[in-house]
Amino acid sequence: MINRLKELRARHDMTQEDLASRVGVSRQTIVAIEKQKYDPSLSLAFKLARCFGVKIEDIFEEDTNV
Numbered sequence: 001m002i003n004r005l006k007e008l009r010a011r012h013d014m015t016q017e018d019l020a021s022r023v024g025v026s027r028q029t030i031v032a033i034e035k036q037k038y039d040p041s042l043s044l045a046f047k048l049a050r051c052f053g054v055k056i057e058d059i060f061e062e063d064t065n066v
Contacts, residue, residue, distance in 0.1 A: 002061045006034045008052050023047040 009019055009030075016030040023044065032038035040048065049056045 002063050
């Protein structure tokens with residue numbers, strides 16, 4: 001899965017720690033998602049989308065190259 005989390009976080013002038021705190025996960029979880037080493041649960045994906053005021057599809061996209 002491809003994600004735009006780092007880009008959105010930068011646009012909102014938010015650190016990884018800020019975002020992690022807002023959605024209730026560790027900073028390491030945010031790092032792993034941004035590096036595409038971890039796909040979040042549906043629940044976490046919804047929390048991230050709500051945090052930025054966007055749809056899940058605006059953050060996450062299927063990687064069709066796999």
